[in-house]
Amino acid sequence: MAIDTAIQERMNIVIVGHVDHGKSTLLGRLYADTGTLPEGKIEKIQAICRQQGKEFEYAFLFDAFLEEQQQGITIDTARTFFTWGDRQYIIIDAPGHKEFLKNMVSGAARAEAALLIIDALEGVRDQSKRHGLLLSMLGVKQVTVVVNKMDLVNYREDTFQAIEKEYREFLTQLNVVPQYIIPASAKQGINITQVSPETPWYTGPSVLDSLAHFHLETAESEQALRFPLQDVYKFDARRILVGRLTAGKLKIGDRLVFSPTNKSASVQSIEAFNVDPPPTQAMAGQSVGITLDEQIFVERGHIATHEETRPLVSTQIRANLFWLGNQPLEIGRTYTLRLATREAPCEIAAIHRIVDANNLDDRHTQSMVQRNEVADITLRTKSPLAFDLYANFETTGRFVLVDNYDVAGGGIITELVADEQEDFRTEARERDSAWVKGDVGAEDRSLHYGHRAAVVLLTGPDITAKSFLARKLETVLVAEGRHAYLLAAENLHRGLDADLHDLKPEEMVRRFGEVVRLLTDTGSLVITTTNAFPQATKGIVKTVQTLANPIPVITVHMAKNQDGPQPDRDLIFAGPEDFEVCTHQILETLKKKGILAEPQGSQAAVQFSI
Amino acid sequence: MKHIRQLEDQSIYILREAYKNFDNLGMLWSMGKDSTVLLWLARKAFFGHVPFPLLHVDTSYKIPEMIEYRDRLAREWRLNLVVGQNKKALAEGMNHEKGRIACCTALKTEGLKLLLEEKGYTGIILGVRSDEDATRAKERYFSPRDKNNDWDFRDQPPELWDQYKISFPPGTHIRIHPLLDWTEINIWEYIKLENIPFLDHLYLDQGTGQRYRSLGCAPCTSPIKSTSKNVDEVIIELRNSKVAERAGRAQDEGRGMEQLRKDGYM
Structure with missing residues (x-):
């Protein structure tokens, strides 16, 4: 017995396989034969069995629900704890019945290794294969196969070999190499905790000993950094970005880029409660909080990485x-x-x-x-x-x-x-990472102007008064003291686009997008329409979004009437509309999205975005 | 202690997911070792703050030291403590002599239900652990409860990797279990590692040769024989023990726990 040693590590193992091939029995046997069951547990279950007039089975030890015991099947995954050597195992007993596949998947998704059970008498069945396939998809790469119920085939080597061959071939197609394939009988306790004389031809380890051969995966911290943002907190006037590193390491001073926005800043501190001295670095698996040297706009869902190793x-x-x-x-x-x-x-x-x-x-x-x-x-x-x-x-x-x-x-x-945006996205990423900045940042501008930079893009067919509404919006915003500018794309034709002679519509859209991007960098609210590009409305919205990223683009569609399908926009106006109301609705949308601060707002109200 | 830090990282991740995704969130605190570790993990996750109320369903039969300890920590840690009680059942004289399951149902399950109804919580964080009893071993980290607080264990939603159930129909709520993967020993290892204040007069032997292993209501919780006088000795005692943790909790006998939990018990 090895229970009085301190635990050094923990590992999640899932037991999977076709229904009735003996997963719960194997688990029960493993506990019983290693003496790791609580006192009185077997006696308690035996008493329940007697009361219900049925034979005791090891499987009943972990099939907790009355219904599970009555039907003799496992309905839902059970987590049990098992300590052997210096390792604490959490063994997850997954149901094998097809109907409970979602429960099997929930159990296996947590596991670092799997024991896959196959009945020697029945051989490889549907769920044996399906579970193998799912294990490979769930990221469980370490698998040991147990060919159970060998007592029912008189411990015949050829029966075992046939199953071994068939299943090994199947796993090879999934790029999975089983660590061991073990002949066993959970019911009789053969090859469970020690190798038994019933299978003299078998030279590998017992099921129990095979567990120690599963290794803990710690390779994640050697990979490039992946730090998906979970939340942004503003406790005690510090702005803390929290999340769990899923790969790699980060340390104070590292330059981080956030995808897909391409915003970047450096790590100023790593925050922690009740840790002295405070940490200076963090590794894969850790839930951490960091502060940045610049107050850039980031939010849950963005992935922080180092600059050279960004995600796709x-x-x-x-x-x-x-x-x-x-x-x-x-x-x-x-x-x-x-x-x-x-x-x-x-x-x-x-x-x-x-x-x-x-x-x-x-x-x-x-x-x-x-x-x-x-x-x-x-x-x-x-x-x-x-x-x-x-x-x-x-x-x-x-x-x-x-x-x-x-x-x-x-x-x-x-x-x-x-x-279709792939090229523009690359252009935006490369342009942003080489962007030369002044001493005034986006945050300084937004505090001064009372709004973040944004684009309001009006789309729709001809004669729906897009430019009328755009002009009205500009007037109202400027009257409120906002930095708003109406960009008429027509103005680019004779100047910036003079070399194109209307022959390259795609290039005209690209240049338009880059001008929008440049204007938003001044902290302005850019108002514009698709009027100058009658052919390319669908592409232009996406291109402006890609090139202006991560500046928000508020899309407003003006339809002729309410019939027919409408495009996917932030606001849609149809038919003759009251333009006062339209303008008001656009302003409300800008407020709701945290772009405009309330005019009378205090300092706090201006920290809308960051 | 690497395994304890792994558990800590996972629990903090779960707590932050809960805080992000539930507008009306509360955490149950019974002042026992598990929910106190949970409270400590919340302080870690939120950098010394606990940004949601702590709920105590008071049966009125708790050991008096527990209430004293509750009020002291609430003051020192600036906690928003909300105490709920099934006053009607108490007024009608409910106690364990009317049946343990009946008493637990009225004062704890119903008491909790009344508190949830009154405050409209949509997410409740609890300190239950898989190794406490067989039904808890089948829990999800984020586990839905229907309008009647019932747990449909036959049809639990899938839980893949670190993607939890965070959306739910109106009228239902989610039970969140950040300590599901912790064992009783892990709890004590963490208390020692972080030096968390706990009810040492009850959990450690004060020279009488006995201590409480699990705390509940005074009439239904009995101390165990033990000479463990500090946390190290408790850990060694537990490593060598084969007696179930909740052996001193009367309501667990027979199929009590499955029925209680199905109907909304913690």
Whole structure:
């Protein structure tokens, strides 16, 4: 017995496999034979069994719910604690029944290693494969396979070898190499805590000894920094950025860039309560708080990294996804994507194929993904998303989809799919990182002007009085003392664009976007319309957003009437409108988004954005 | 102590997720070792502040030292303490002699329900741990409760990686469990590591050869035999103990806990 030693480390292990292949029995046996059950636990369960007139099973030790014991199945994942050597294991017993796959996934998502159980008599079954596939998607790379119920096949080596061969081949396709494949009988206690004479042909470790061969993954801190922002606090007049480092390290003085906004500042301090002396660096896995030397606009969801090792940014990603929702996943429907701390609306652009666990090469396509299926899909987000490929970074390379209040699926990102803004995004990133700044920062300007820089972009068909409203808005804002400027794109034609002779519309849009960007750097509210670009309205909104990023672009659409589909804008006006009301609504939107401070505002009211 | 720091980082992450995503949040504090560790973790997560109220469901049968300790820390740590009580049941003379499950249901489960209704909390942070009993081992970190406070353990939402359930229909609430992965020993290791003030007169042997291992109402909680006079000795005692932690808690007998928890007990 090794219980009186101090614990040095902890590890989460999940037990998975097809229903009735003996997962809970193995767990019960492991505890019973190592003497790690609380006193009286077996006696208590035995008494309940006697009362109900059924035979005692080791599985009952952890199937807590009355219903689980009555039906003889595990419904939900149980966490149990088990100390062996200097390691504390949290063993997660996951249900094997197909109906409870979401519970199995919840359990396995927490694990660093897995024991996968296969019944020697039944062999490899549906859930044996599906669980193997899900383990590889959930990031559980260390797997030991236990071929259980060997007593039912008289401990025959050839039966074991056939299962071993079949399952090893399956795992190879998933790039998983099992650490051990162990013949065992949980019910009889064979090869559980020690290797038994019943399998003289087996030379590997017992199940218990195999646990020590799982290693703790600590490689994350050797990777490039990934620090997804969780929240921004303003306790005691300090502005503290909190979050958990998912990869890499950071230290005081490091220059950080926040994606997808490309804002940057240096780490001034690392904050902590009841830590003396205060920390000077932080590593992967730690929940920390930092302050910056400059008050830049950052918020939950942004990912901080070092400058040379930024994440990818796009509005389209390709991913392998498993779906657990009650409703099928459908093309065109909107879901909420959550990646690290970022939350973004998204839609399914394409379903390339459904992955069949029993036949990984199968390539059949479908228009929806049913519950418990795995699919290869392309997702599109409304606004640019910072992410990594799963092969490079675990936490920022995966996401969940939320449907109707619940997490309904999870995915790992396999590819960046370039969107039409890719070139502009690169241009903006490179331009911003080389941007020469004066001594007056954006915060100084906003404190002085009573507003943040922003763009109000009016779109819509001809003759909807866009420029009339734009002029009115400029007049009202300036009368209030705001720094607002109406940029008429026509004014660029004979000057900045004189060399283009109307032949390169795309280049004209790019230059327009760069002028908007330049004006916002003066701290101004830039008001403009798409009037000068009748052909390219759809692209122009996106291009202005990309090039002005992270300055907010408020889009206002003026439609001729209320019929038909309207584009996705912050405000939509249709038909003849009262322009006083329109102007008022735009001002309210600017206030609601924290761009305008209340005119009579105190100092506190001006700290709207930062 | 690396494993304790890992648990701390995870719990702080969960507390910050709760604070970010729930407008009307409260934390249950029973003054026992677990919820006091939870309170300490909140001070760590929010840099010495506790930006939500601490809720104590007072059954009126608590050990008097507990109330004294509660009021002292509330003062020293500037806590927003909210005390709830099922006054109607107490006025009707509810006590453990009317049945332990009935008493727990009326004074704790119902007491909590009344407090939630009155204040409209949508997120409640609790210090329950997986190793306390088998039903708690099946909990999620963020666990929904319906309008009647019932726990539908048959159909719990998936919980993937660090993505928790933070949206929910009106009228329901979420129970948040940042200590789910901590064991009883981990709690004591952390109390020692951080030097957290705890009810030492009750949790340590004062020379009588006994101490409380788990604190509840005076009539239903009994001390255990123990000569542990400091936290180190408690940790060694627990490493060698095979008696369940809540063995001194009468309401756990038989299937009491499954029924209690299904109906909204902590």
